Structures are given as C-alpha cells and as structure tokens.
Amino acid sequence: MSENFWEALWSREDGGALLMYLERFYKLKSRVVDIFKEHGATRICDAACGYGAYSVAFASNGFEVYSFDVSPTAAMFTRAGLEHYGLDGSHVKAADVTSTGYPGGFFDGTVANSVLDYMSVSDAQKAIVELRRITKPGGLIMLSFDRAGEDDFSAPHEFLPDGSVLYTSGSRSGMIFHPYGDGEIRMLSEGLEILYTELNGGGEQVYVFKNAAE
Numbered sequence: 296m297s298e299n300f301w302e303a304l305w306s307r308e309d310g311g312a313l314l315m316y317l318e319r320f321y322k323l324k325s326r327v328v329d330i331f332k333e334h335g336a337t338r339i340c341d342a343a344c345g346y347g348a349y350s351v352a353f354a355s356n357g358f359e360v361y362s363f364d365v366s367p368t369a370a371m372f373t374r375a376g377l378e379h380y381g382l383d384g385s386h387v388k389a390a391d392v393t394s395t396g397y398p399g400g401f402f403d404g405t406v407a408n409s410v411l412d413y414m415s416v417s418d419a420q421k422a423i424v425e426l427r428r429i430t431k432p433g434g435l436i437m438l439s440f441d442r443a444g445e446d447d448f449s450a451p452h453e454f455l456p457d458g459s460v461l462y463t464s465g466s467r468s469g470m471i472f473h474p475y476g477d478g479e480i481r482m483l484s485e486g487l488e489i490l491y492t493e494l495n496g497g498g499e500q501v502y503v504f505k506n507a508a509e
Contacts, residue, residue, distance in 0.1 A: 298365050298391070300469035305346075305368040310375060313346040317376045323352040327437055330491055330503050331358070334435055336403035342426060343392050343410040347373030353406070354382040361402070363390040393421040397429045404435035409499060411483065412440045412473050416457040419473070423483055432508045436487065439499040443474035 331339065337359055341350040344362040350373050354360040360383070364370045367389040377384035390396055392410060405426050411419040423438075430436055451464045459473040475483070480502070487504035495501050 300467075301364075302366040302368060303469075305364075305366045305372065308346070308368075308372070310372055313372055314376060314379055316346070317348060317351050317379070320348045320352040320355075321380055322355045325352070326491065326493065327501065327503060328352065328356050331404050331435055331437075332356075334404075336435055338401070338403050340395075340397065340402045340405040340429060341373075342395070342405055342407040342422075344373045344387070345369050345408075347376040347387075349406050349408050350387070351376055351380060351382065355380060359383075359386075361386040361397070363388050363392075363395060365389065365391050393418060393425055395425055395429055399428050400431040400434075402430050402434060404437070405430045406437045408437070408439045409441050411438060412475055413471055414473070415455060415459050415471055416473060419483060427487075427506055430506045432506060434506045435490070436504045436506055437501065438480075438484070438504070439495070439501040440475045440480060441472075442498050442500060443472075444498075447472060447474070 339353045339358045339360050341353065341360055341362040344350050344364045346369060347362060350360050350362040354377055362373050364373065370387050370389045374384035374387040407426060411422055414422060426436055450462050450467050452460045452462045455461050459471050462468055462470045484504055486507050489502060490505050491503040493501050
C-alpha cells in the first residue's frame with residue numbers, strides 16, 4: 296500500500312518546480328557533507344532518494360552517487376535533476392530500500408533522509424539491515440527522522456499495532472508515518488556508533504553513524 300502511495304504522490308509533482316527546489320542543494324555546505332569527506336568516503340548511496348536533493352548535494356560536492364527510490368517517477372526526477380546540473384545521472388534506478396540489489400559493502404557511505412520513519416517498524420528494521428549490508432565495514436550511514444507536528448495527527452488515520460500511523464483518507468491516504476523518539480532511534484540503530492547528530496532547519500533529527508567493522 297505504501298509503495299503505491301509514493302508512486303501516486305510523485306506522479307502528481309511538477310518536475311519543473313522540483314528543479315527549482317534543488318537549487319539550494321547544489322554544492323550544499325553542511326557538516327554532514329564535511330564528515331563524509333573527512334572519513335574519505337567517495338562512493339555514496341542516496342537511499343529512497345525522492346526528487347534527488349541529497350543526490351545533487353553529494354554529487355555536486357565531488358562524490359560518486361548512486362540513487363534509488365521505490366517510485367520509478369521519483370527516480371526519473373532524480374536523474375533529471377542530476378543531469379540538469381551536469382552531474383552523472385546514470386546510476387539512478389527504481390528499487391526498494393529493503394532489497395536494493397547492490398553488492399555487500401559496495402558503498403563508503405549511505406544516506407537515508409526521512410525514509411525509515413515512513414515505513415512500518417518491521418520494514419524499517421529490514422531497511423536498516425540492508426543499508427548496513429551495502430555499506431562497507433567502518434563506512435558511514437546518515438539517517439534523518441521527521442519530528443511529529445500537530446497536523447500529522449489531524450488527518451484521518453488509524454494506528455497500526457507497532458504504533459505507526461496509517462492515513463486512511465485524504466491526500467495522505469495509504470501513507471505510513473512512525474514518529475521515532477530518541478530511545479526508539481537508539482534501538483533501531485543498535486550496533487552503530489553515533490558520530491554526529493543535529494536538529495536541522497527543517498525540523499529533522501539527523502544522525503551520522505559509523506557502520507560496525509568486520
């Protein structure tokens with residue numbers, strides 16, 4: 296159901312408007328990008344890339360970026376955004392974050408921006424296992440989580456057994472949202488070393504973890 300929601304959502308978007316939104320990510324200056332550079336990361340995966348904000352941010356800062364999204368339309372937007380800035384859009388595909396198809400340890404770092412909190416808890420656990428698998432031992436994993444606002448509970452919804460919100464009608468119908476607290480994030484990321492955390496300007500709690508060494 297959630298997969299169908301994301302393809303329907305991205306199919307309604309205006310590609311031209313999305314290109315305008317990408318402008319602030321081109322050659323983005325951020326502590327997260329700096330940390331990836333400081334740790335010698337070169338090949339990055341933008342997991343569940345959406346319209347490609349972080350793909351553009353990392354690619355325009357000199358990283359080799361591979362991107363995927365469960366929505367083929369989102370993958371198309373990401374490819375178009377990269378190519379708009381003269382960046383390599385050949386490594387973009389449609390795939391699920393729980394089964395990406397990449398070899399184990401293929402990436403120096405992975406990025407999953409506001410991804411795990413829009414899945415059921417069981418799927419998020421599968422996703423974190425997959426992200427760790429495709430990230431080399433000692434590599435970096437960036438995760439961010441949206442904080443819940445009043446509007447997140449005003450739309451018609453029901454609660455799933457794991458505490459996630461499933462929206463039942465309106466523009467969010469079919470979308471899952473699980474607002475993670477700090478304790479739940481620590482449980483989800485068990486075995487990962489926290490290198491950095493911040494609450495960014497968009498209200499997202501951002502973490503950079505170090506994957507366990509072999």
